[in-house]
Amino acid sequence: MTLKNKKILIIIGGGIAAYKSLDLIRLLRKNNNEVKTILTKSGKEFVTPLSVTTLTNSKTFENIFDKDTEAEIDHISLSRWADLIIVMPTTANFMTKLSIGKAEDLATTVILASNKNILLVPAMNVRMWTHKATQNNVKNLKNYGYLFIGPEKGEMACGEYGEGKMSSPRQIFKYLENYFYKKNIVKINNLKALVTAGPTKEYLDPVRYISNDSSGKQGYEIALALKRFGVETTLITGPTNLIFQKEIKIKKIVSADEMFEEVKNTLPVDIAICAAAVSDFRPIRKNKNKLKKSQRKMKSIEWKENRDILDFVSKNNKYRPKLVVGFSAETKDLNKNAILKLKNKNCDLIIANDVSKKDTGFNSDYNSVQIIDNSGKVQTLKKNKKSFIANKIVETVLKKFFVNDRNFN
């Protein structure tokens, strides 16, 4: 869980703990977040605009009637810019102003005009904090939807002990990590995925078929990982010996044709991961009864090409998922063939695995793969449990899905 690439607006109020806002600015900046600040008139008594500007590497905003930036309408643009607004320290006085909806200076006007979440970090003497007027304000502000962290119990600058001490910059940083992480979870929870797994069986007669050694484990582990991340997942699987957990929505099929139909019925989804080893061909004729030895004199089997499921999904005009991941099981020229498939099949990612090795790939609990991106980036995952590989694949998939979403990491 990392906190980076966020835009945080910090309003520094007029309390003795104001100097701690400088530490939070440093922490945020060190972790590649952008910070802008508004200093209230009283806040300026406790920290100087010079030190704030030096740490944020940006102008410190103070005045609502700033002739230099008035054209930008600061009280609107600052709020639009921010992912989150923090007031630290939030003084008793400031809470009163927010509670009655004042817009008397830049700080209060930005807040009143904002549709962003606002985190209040109160800091004050214990009696100020426990005063009924303050507590009424807190209740009121919580009802309005303001977020709170602290105050903590502890020794205060005034020498007294009790509730009113401001949460430390570290605690606030942790809170922010958690806050943005949960926002990501909400986004992930709204996603739908389909995963195909296992082999297909193409029957010649009721008992004989063409198939392959795919165990379905890797696809199943990917479906489990997606589910763990919170994605609503449907697994469409060929015949395997796996025992499936109930939490996963499973559609069992036998032939490539049936898999194609189930995939078609499961669309639209946001993410499709096609890990199944689908038979490219099926016998043109399937004998109704078991072929007798006498009938098996046939010299050759006539084949019909199966529908290409990955191709159908990734080139689908109406329902192409935002992200399509293919698998390329190869026995030679792994990279070359995988990249060719990635391009030909219009995939966003391709997972290349060498199935010629005995200890990984088909029918093994282990795998070693390369995740190849359509921008040419290659991530090599050395031999590891299929569950580990699945987790890494899903992490990469989600990062790619939210690649243009600055707030996702």
Ligand SMILES: Cc1cc2nc3c(=O)[nH]c(=O)nc-3n(C[C@H](O)[C@H](O)[C@H](O)COP(=O)(O)O)c2cc1C
């Ligand atoms: C030395 C000093 C320390 C103060 N510390 C606090 C404080 O920790 N919390 C608080 O609520 N008010 C404190 N005050 C009172 C505020 O500075 C005062 O209410 C101010 O108007 C708040 O400004 P603001 O609304 O811009 O935050 C302090 C005042 C002084 C003189």
